[in-house]
Each structure stands twice: as structure tokens, then as C-alpha cells.
Amino acid sequence: MFLSDLPNPTFTPPVTMARNHESAYEALGLSPETIKDLMNPKPAPEPTEIHAPNLLQSDEDNARPMSPNETSITLYAELLLHIRTVTLFASLRTNFSRSTDAKLSSDGSYITVSHEGQSASIRLPINVKGGGDAALELPSQPPTKELTLRLQLEEKEGSDLLGTLQREDRQANIVPWDGASLNDAKDVEIACKGCDSVLVAKGKIPQWRDLPNENWAEMMDFWHCHKPDEHHLHDHTHDDVVGQKGYAAGNRLQAMGGVGFVDLASFLLAESDCEGAQISSHEGTDPGLIQCKHCSHTIGAQEPSTDGWRIRKWAISIRSAKITLSSPTTHTVQKWISARLLHLIENTGLRKFHIHTAAPPDQSQETPIPSLLIWVFTPDLLFSSSIPTPGRLDPTRTMKVFYQKQTWQALKPGEPESASIEDVEFPVDLYEELEKGLEGSQRLLPPTAKKFQGWDVGLLERFEVLEAGLGEGSGEEEGEAGANGVENGNGVSGEIPEEDVD
Numbered sequence: 001m002f003l004s005d006l007p008n009p010t011f012t013p014p015v016t017m018a019r020n021h022e023s024a025y026e027a028l029g030l031s032p033e034t035i036k037d038l039m040n041p042k043p044a045p046e047p048t049e050i051h052a053p054n055l056l057q058s059d060e061d062n063a064r065p066m067s068p069n070e071t072s073i074t075l076y077a078e079l080l081l082h083i084r085t086v087t088l089f090a091s092l093r094t095n096f097s098r099s100t101d102a103k104l105s106s107d108g109s110y111i112t113v114s115h116e117g118q119s120a121s122i123r124l125p126i127n128v129k130g131g132g133d134a135a136l137e138l139p140s141q142p143p144t145k146e147l148t149l150r151l152q153l154e155e156k157e158g159s160d161l162l163g164t165l166q167r168e169d170r171q172a173n174i175v176p177w178d179g180a181s182l183n184d185a186k187d188v189e190i191a192c193k194g195c196d197s198v199l200v201a202k203g204k205i206p207q208w209r210d211l212p213n214e215n216w217a218e219m220m221d222f223w224h225c226h227k228p229d230e231h232h233l234h235d236h237t238h239d240d241v242v243g244q245k246g247y248a249a250g251n252r253l254q255a256m257g258g259v260g261f262v263d264l265a266s267f268l269l270a271e272s273d274c275e276g277a278q279i280s281s282h283e284g285t286d287p288g289l290i291q292c293k294h295c296s297h298t299i300g301a302q303e304p305s306t307d308g309w310r311i312r313k314w315a316i317s318i319r320s321a322k323i324t325l326s327s328p329t330t331h332t333v334q335k336w337i338s339a340r341l342l343h344l345i346e347n348t349g350l351r352k353f354h355i356h357t358a359a360p361p362d363q364s365q366e367t368p369i370p371s372l373l374i375w376v377f378t379p380d381l382l383f384s385s386s387i388p389t390p391g392r393l394d395p396t397r398t399m400k401v402f403y404q405k406q407t408w409q410a411l412k413p414g415e416p417e418s419a420s421i422e423d424v425e426f427p428v429d430l431y432e433e434l435e436k437g438l439e440g441s442q443r444l445l446p447p448t449a450k451k452f453q454g455w456d457v458g459l460l461e462r463f464e465v466l467e468a469g470l471g472e473g474s475g476e477e478e479g480e481a482g483a484n485g486v487e488n489g490n491g492v493s494g495e496i497p498e499e500d501v502d
Helices: 016-029 032-041 161-165 179-185 216-225 235-243 331-346 428-441 474-484
Strands: 072-082 086-092 099-102 111-114 120-125 148-153 188-190 198-200 207-210 260-264 266-269 278-279 289-294 298-303 306-313 316-319 352-356 369-385 396-408 421-425 455-461
Touching: 032 289, 032 331, 072 111, 072 120, 099 148, 120 352, 120 369, 161 179, 179 207, 179 352, 179 474, 278 298, 331 369, 331 396, 331 428, 352 396, 352 428, 352 474
Parallel strands: 207 260, 352 421
Antiparallel strands: 072 086, 072 369, 086 148, 099 111, 111 120, 188 198, 188 316, 260 266, 266 306, 278 289, 289 298, 298 306, 352 369, 369 396, 396 455
């Protein structure tokens, strides 16, 4: 069959179709106005504005999205040791009411807050075994979304909780991977933190030496020219013994093959020992940077004054035959930053630091660069939060830091230095981690605790006693600490009463 064989289709003009519909409506006895409305339908209404957003998508001010399993209650608690108080902050999405409830668990380790059919629990920063009951009374007025509760700690007779928290090893600035622990380990291997590739092979460095304080050069003459056990040596023999130390008065600090010099947050190694690393060859980067051969992750920098390579501890991992499965082979960058700040406090006696990066080579020294003014307010603090972060297990040991974003530029000739603020230069990657860590920690803090007199408030994680060395030798002491009432050996010391933000 061809198209020409088909019957001609009939076409009804639109006007005729409208008339047919109109006549059909007239047959129903409808008025002309009704017929007109039926013949010309109204457009679809525009979607109305949503005045009640889904609480699972965002909080009240769209500041932080909520995960599907997260409740509308966030909890934060911190231990103030010097006044023996745990302060609990509860942030609600609506004002609290008579149905809002806060309960302390029977063993005194958890607090649960219930509000509008939802509840959230938080582990207290300290677990006091055998303590009495605590009555959690909510304030009667005014209604608010932010609750603050104080729990007073009463030490049971016969316990030594405060002594445990203030013992000497907790007051020290704990820094892993010192010379003694590395010498005690077997077959130490250094790997890249980025890709886990080997940078320094096992057995390549059989000897590790701790470098003295950064002011060691001022005391070299006394340390190495007045040692009674070396006075009997002949001149040349004495020079040989002193020279082998690597940092003697008669010579400069120099990298040595097969020897690893250990600093607070770095290793000084000979280039020949770092077979898995290389000098950066990428355009636009600092030509003195040391990178992993496999993933180009920056792990350190050249140090021309010592003819060696400075390998940053925060960019690597350490493995040895001595390390157990539960021992960490790497640590968060935040903890290395905290150790650096504590070291500065010990050596300068100051608490405020103006931290910045080096000025780019193509910029003038007078050009301002971004910086952070840091005030280490509480050097040692334990906190818990109902908001999870990767790798965090509460209670968490931190330092509370106040900070302000500023700009820095080199002092002009004749311009006096500040006597209360220390200028500190950080590598770019360390500065970026500091900024990111402080901003990220604000997510854990309650709204009422994020600001203090024009300062932003942040938290930086600290090393725990268990993380010292290579993970062995401190288990017995930590077990005793747990028996005295501190969960997992955690505790705090060194709180400063006059600098408490309550």
C-alpha cells in the first residue's frame, strides 16, 4: 500500500474545535463566564518558598550540614583540673523545655542529654571510679538553645587521681622518635607518609644521636673543652674524639653517613642514606625541597650549612621490628605543631607567637604575607565531643589556642621587636595544616565557646604518654594510671588558673 492509496485525512481547524467545546459546555447549561474560565485555564502556581528547612540537611544558620545518623543535639565537655570541674556544653536546635533531660551514667563515665524525642551521649574527659552520684539540674530560665552544666569532682579517699594526672611524665613535652628509642629499636626503616614507599632502608642508619637544645652552639666550648674524661687524651686524639660527635666546638654540625641526628621534629641525614628521596625538580617549587621519588610528596629540605637533608617527622612514618601492631607508625601533623609550640614556650617563656611562612623569592620583604597570631591559652586540656572526626578517640588531649588571622612583613631598620610576641617561621605545608586544624576544630566547639574577646578559639591535639618512643616500655605505668581512675591513662596537668575561659 502506498501513501496515495490512503484516504485523505480530515483536519479540523483550532477555531472549529474551540466552537465544538463551547457548544458542549452550553449544553450543560453553564454561564458564559464559567465557559470562558474553562476555555482559558490558569497557569500552574509557582512553588512556594520553604520556611522550615530539613534539619537533616543543615543547621539553623546553614553553617554545618548534618549527617543522616546525627541527632540535633551536639555535646562538648572539657576537664578543668585546677578547679576539679568538668564543664559540659549542650547545643540544641530549639529552646530547651521541661521535657529536656540530662543524665549521668551509673559508672560516672557518660552523660546523655535528651530533647524532643532525640538523645545524644558523650564520654566524660575523665572517669572517676567509685565516685558519688551527680545531680544534673537544668536552669529554669531563660529558655535557650545553649546549656552549660558543671560537674564537681570529689576525689575518693585513698585514691591519687590528682597525683596521677600531674605526674612528671605528663608534664613533659612528649615527642616521639627520640635518639634513645631509635637506638633501642631494631632495623629502623623510614617510609613516606604519602605513599608508604621506603625512604631509608632497614639497617641503613645503625646509630642515632639526639641533638641538644637549639641554643647548643653557645655552650659548645664548655661542653667539649672542659670534659674531665677527655683531658688526658693527646691533642690529636682529643680532636678526633670531639670531631666524631658531629656537633663539637671545633667544627660545625655536619651530616654523617650511617648516623641520624634527631631534633624535635626532624632528622638530619646524609644524602647517601636517603635512597628513596630526591631533590625536587618541578618548576615553580623551592629547589631545595626533598621529595619522595615515588609520589613527589615533600618530606624535607636541603640544609647547606650541614651538607645534609632535614627530613620532617610529620611527613614520614617509622617502622621497626620492635613496633607492635598497636603502636603508631605515624602521627598527625597537629601533634607535631603542638610539640613545637610547647618547645617555644619552654625556651622563650612566651605564650604568643606570630606564625608565618617565608616570603616568596619573587616578593619584596616589605610585601605583607598571610600570618596567624597564636596565643597558647591552655597548654594541656582533655575534651570530648559528640561530633566525630577521623582518627579521634575521646577523651582527646589537646591545647586550647586563641588565634587571629593577620599579615606579617619583615621589620624595617630601626623598628623594635615585640617583647611579648615571638616571630616564628613555618614551612608552607606546616602552616597550612595549622590553619586548617584550627578552623576545623571550631566545628567541635559550642557556639558560645568559639570566640573570646576578639579571638577565635581552636584546639590542637597533643602527644600522649603512650606515644613517646616507639610504643613500648610505658604500658605498666599507663596501667597503673588507669587503676587510679583515669580512663586509658588520659589526664591533664599544667592548667593555668588565671587564664581559664569558663
